[in-house]
Amino acid sequence: MSNRLSGKVALITGGSSGIGRGIAKRFVAEGAQVAVIGRDERRLRELKNELGENLQTMQGDVTNHEKLKDMIEDAKNNFGFIDTLVCSAGIGYRLPLQKATLEEFDLTISVNVRSIFDLIRIAEKDLKSGNSSILLISSIAGHVTFTDHVIYSAAKAAVTKMTANFAIDLADKCIRVNAISPGFIETPIFDQRLKQDPDFFKKMGSLVPLKRMGVPEDIANAATFLCSDEASYITGVDLVVDGGYVHQGLLPMKKNQN
Structure with a gap:
């Protein structure tokens, strides 16, 4: 690695x-010291054993x-000190409107939106003025419309809009705020689907112009750039990392139609 986050x-x-x-693994590999907040104690121990004293x-x-x-x-x-925040905590459900409950709505908004607002509100006073950045993990669900996705999509659309607002609100301290909107990424959230259909990733990848699902490293690559000094003049951006999914034509064309 090139120590871009040293x-x-x-x-x-x-x-x-x-x-x-x-993102945590890549940041440590790029020379950063990293504090990780998570819910799964076993996975946190495994990550600590893998990455050592810099985590x-x-x-x-x-x-x-x-x-x-x-x-x-x-x-x-x-x-x-802390000079970089990455807000990656999130949950999501595919729920038809008729089956979605207010409890599920409140939980999704609390984890995906409210916690980001709370984290930034608490931490921004301690961020280094002039050399800090904040990265929010949004989703292509905030850009395109999926069936049975109203709660999650609304939450991620809020994250994208919060990115622009935070970027302006914190610009006087020269704290940059950007977002990444991942597409279909191979993560444990799909474990149950893979058990039901071992070809699930292949089928989902076929829907993407680049013909594959993304992997966490694809998002970590983008995160490394946006949180590095190489992106020192970039703020308020929501970078879509989805293999081109949101840009493909969705209207079928007749063969001889111009």
């Missing part, structure tokens, strides 16, 4: 699995305001 200290939520875990792990719920404050403070005390 000297940086990152706090990553949702880092025990999937995209957050992939701090904290088991906790990002929707718990007091616990979140304590974890942010622990990370700052452990490494001395």
Whole structure:
């Protein structure tokens, strides 16, 4: 690796699995010190054993305001400062409107939207002015319309819009705020689908112009760039990383139609 994040200290939520875990591994490989918040204690231990002293792990719920404050403070005390935030914690359901409940709506918004607002509101005062960045993980669900996805799509559309607002609100401190909207990524969220259909990833990949599912490393590559000094003049961007899915033509054309 090229040590593109050498000297940086990152706090990553949702880092025990999937995209957050992939970003944590890449950040450490690029020279950063990383604190990870996650819910799965076993996976956090495994990640700590793999990455060593440059990684701090904290088991906790990002929707718990007091616990979140304590974890942010622990990370700052452990490494001395924080200059990079990655908000990757999230949940999602495919639920028909008629079956979706207010409890599921509240939980999805709490984890995917409210926790981001709370984290940034708590942590921004401690971020290094002029050399810090915040990265939110949104989704292509905030850009295109899927059936039975109203709650998750609404939450991710909110994350995309929050990115632009936070970028302007924090610009006077020269704190950059960007987002990544992943497409279909091979993560443990699909484990149950894979058990039911071993060809699930192949079938999903066939829907993508680049003819494959993404992997966490694809998102980690983009995250590394956006959180590095190479992106020092980029803020308010929602970078779609989806193999071209959102840009493909969805209207069928007749053979001789121009």
